[in-house]
Amino acid sequence: MIDDATFWTLTVLLGIGTFLIRFSFLGFFGRKQLPAWFILHLKYVGVGVLPAMVTPLVLWPQATGGETEPARIIAALVTFLVALRLSVTGALVAGMGTLYLMQALF
Structure with a gap:
């Protein structure tokens, strides 16, 4: 098992990474019209x-x-x-x- 500090550090970093992946698509392209082929x-x-x-x-x-x-x-x-x-x-x-x-x- 891993200690509590490592677990929570990893959990927070993975949460930030997941947020950035989702935001990169929604935040940058949310107000723009995407091309029809895309x-x-x-x-x-x-x-x-x-x-x-x-x-x-x-x-x-x-x-x-x-x-x-x-x-x-x-x-x-x-x-x-x-x-x-x-x-x-x-x-x-x-x-x-x-x-x-x-x-x-x-």
């Missing part, structure tokens, strides 16, 4: 980042020691298919429900 590309950031975060959790989950589990793959597929037809909320509910159901069955 806004178009910005719309795809979430679509690119979310699969990169979820894929390792589906294919090599820490909960199973890194072994692929059929329940997680089935839940991911159901989530994807529901997301194509419904909303994000529907996809989350369907994915969680499928994962819990598949884990109970397997």
Whole structure:
């Protein structure tokens, strides 16, 4: 464990760093009109980042020691298919429900 002074120093520095990262975008560009090409590309950031975060959790989950589990793959597929037809909320509910159901069955 680290001592209290190191913990709070690190916490404050990380908080300042996070604030500066967010302010750099909002503070400098908040009142300016961004170019259309930039806004178009910005719309795809979430679509690119979310699969990169979820894929390792589906294919090599820490909960199973890194072994692929059929329940997680089935839940991911159901989530994807529901997301194509419904909303994000529907996809989350369907994915969680499928994962819990598949884990109970397997």
